[in-house]
Amino acid sequence: MKRVAVLGASGSIGRQAREVIDRNPDLELVAASSGSQPIDGIAPLTQVGGDPVDLLEEAEPDVVLNAVVGFAGVCATLWTLERGIDLALANKESLVAAGELALAAWKRGGGRLIPVDSEHSAVFQCIEGRDPQTVEAVVLTASGGPFRGRNRLELADVTPEDALAHPTWSMGPKITVDSATLANKGLEVIEAHFLFGLPYDRIEVVIQPTSVVHALLRLRDGSSLAHLGYPDMRVPISYALTYPEREPTDTPQLDFAAGLVLEFEPVDDEAFPMLGLARRAGEQGGSLPCVFNAANEIAVGAFLDGRLPFPGITEVVEQTLEAGAGAPVGDVDELVTVDAEARRLAEQALVHA
Numbered sequence: 376m377k378r379v380a381v382l383g384a385s386g387s388i389g390r391q392a393r394e395v396i397d398r399n400p401d402l403e404l405v406a407a408s409s410g411s412q413p414i415d416g417i418a419p420l421t422q423v424g425g426d427p428v429d430l431l432e433e434a435e436p437d438v439v440l441n442a443v444v445g446f447a448g449v450c451a452t453l454w455t456l457e458r459g460i461d462l463a464l465a466n467k468e469s470l471v472a473a474g475e476l477a478l479a480a481w482k483r484g485g486g487r488l489i490p491v492d493s494e495h496s497a498v499f500q501c502i503e504g505r506d507p508q509t510v511e512a513v514v515l516t517a518s519g520g521p522f523r524g525r526n527r528l529e530l531a532d533v534t535p536e537d538a539l540a541h542p543t544w545s546m547g548p549k550i551t552v553d554s555a556t557l558a559n560k561g562l563e564v565i566e567a568h569f570l571f572g573l574p575y576d577r578i579e580v581v582i583q584p585t586s587v588v589h590a591l592l593r594l595r596d597g598s599s600l601a602h603l604g605y606p607d608m609r610v611p612i613s614y615a616l617t618y619p620e621r622e623p624t625d626t627p628q629l630d631f632a633a634g635l636v637l638e639f640e641p642v643d644d645e646a647f648p649m650l651g652l653a654r655r656a657g658e659q660g661g662s663l664p665c666v667f668n669a670a671n672e673i674a675v676g677a678f679l680d681g682r683l684p685f686p687g688i689t690e691v692v693e694q695t696l697e698a699g700a701g702a703p704v705g706d707v708d709e710l711v712t713v714d715a716e717a718r719r720l721a722e723q724a725l726v727h728a
């Protein structure tokens with residue numbers, strides 16, 4: 376029996392995780408947290424709002440599923456890695472903002488870090504046990520979001536409602552907007568860099584509109600391995616919670632006979648500049664991935680509130696990155712300061728966007 380704590384239990388990933396746990400007699404939900412929604416009675420220990428670390432101390436879980444959205448998930452990620460407790464990580468923002476600190480905590484703690492993001496779960500499964508020298512690159516797939524095929528001009532007036540209509544995945548609002556700008560793929564490139572220890576020039580992105588191919592691995596002999604499945608987050612959640620076992624899920628097998636079309640196309644960097652901005656922030660390193668993340672969170676919030684047009688998201692992030700410092704971050708206190716300062720700069724940039 377594995378004792379599971381789910382942070383962000385009221386969200387899209389949190390609710391699907393609860394389904395996975397309910398279905399599996401070897402998983403026990405011992406603790407759950409949310410930001411603001413009531414979750415009384417879903418687990419023996421629950422907490423709404425505040426820092427979930429006390430909850431985790433009391434619950435003593437075998438695995439923590441961090442499904443909080445945004446920078447708010449950083450402390451739980453670091454706490455779990457530091458203690459060597461297995462971490463099933465959906466909260467990609469914590470690995471983006473606190474990548475170096477998280478790697479150091481992971482190394483000290485010695486536990487397992489199992490990605491829940493479908494692309495990274497796919498890479499994790501393809502790369503496991505493989506000599507790193509044989510891996511030439513990983514290829515993350517992107518659906519392209521609801522605005523795939525549009526040019527920059529056509530994106531000027533899109534509304535939050537348009538952006539929230541994702542073609543293949545049903546997710547929380549922040550990641551859905553990130554998918555529409557392709558900032559999500561940018562966050563994922565940085566996440567892959569830290570998870571798999573690959574330099575940025577060996578992390579590629581390609582559009583695969585149906586989200587059936589989750590990621591590919593290029594090997595040095597010219598072959599590629601792909602991970603396929605219908606888009607259903609319960610699969611990578613189940614894999615992360617039951618790893619190293621692989622338990623059944625309710626997700627149907629792919630129907631190849633029905634004529635599965637696997638199309639790929641390049642990213643339009645001109646229409647979707649957020650991916651390039653994230654990649655550059657990752658390459659420059661230091662505090663810039665944290666600055667990118669903070670500015671993006673502010674800009675997406677403003678877009679969803681109707682205070683910022685869609686192209687303004689890029690402008691706010693670009694201006695904040697230009698004004699933000701990039702020095703390495705020594706500890707969590709410094710990181711929190713960098714995050715707060717970037718949010719302040721992004722709020723200022725909102726006025727001019």
Ligand SMILES: NC(=O)c1ccc[n+]([C@@H]2O[C@H](COP(=O)([O-])OP(=O)(O)OC[C@H]3O[C@@H](n4cnc5c(N)ncnc54)[C@H](OP(=O)(O)O)[C@@H]3O)[C@@H](O)[C@H]2O)c1
Pocket residue numbers: 382383384385386387388389408409410411412413424425441442443444445447465466467468491492493544545546547548549550608
């Ligand atoms: N949804 C997906 O399919 C998917 C796929 C891959 C990766 N992810 C990643 O998984 C994470 C969660 O995404 P989601 O789509 O599940 O988001 P979501 O539906 O918006 O849920 C977010 C969860 O975080 C909680 N939360 C928000 N602010 C918090 C705070 N300050 N302190 C503590 N808890 C807080 C929310 O609680 P309240 O609602 O109660 O405030 C909610 O339970 C994100 O990092 C996302 O990038 C999601």
